Amino acid sequence: HGKVKSTKSDRVYLVLEGKGKFMVGNEKNDVKKDDVIIIPKNTPYDYKAIGGKLKLFLVHTPAYDEKAEIKLEK
Numbered sequence: 001h002g003k004v005k006s007t008k009s010d011r012v013y014l015v016l017e018g019k020g021k022f023m024v025g026n027e028k029n030d031v032k033k034d035d036v037i038i039i040p041k042n043t044p045y046d047y048k049a050i051g052g053k054l055k056l057f058l059v060h061t062p063a064y065d066e067k068a069e070i071k072l073e074k
């Protein structure tokens with residue numbers, strides 16, 4: 001995924017399958033099926049799967065805007 005932030009949208013992730021790790025700001029959180037992760041706009045974050053695939057459902061609020069997406073790292 002790579003470290004990014006949005007200057008426009010809050011993001012809400014729902015873990016549908018798998019296990020992973022979200023790095024939100026300075027916090028690291030282990031996630032699993034049915035967990036919800038909320039990322040406020042202007043908050044740097046990244047995530048990765050652990051031990052397989054991580055299937056996520058993502059909501060941008062307000063809607064996604066490519067121009068508001070800032071890549072911080074790969």
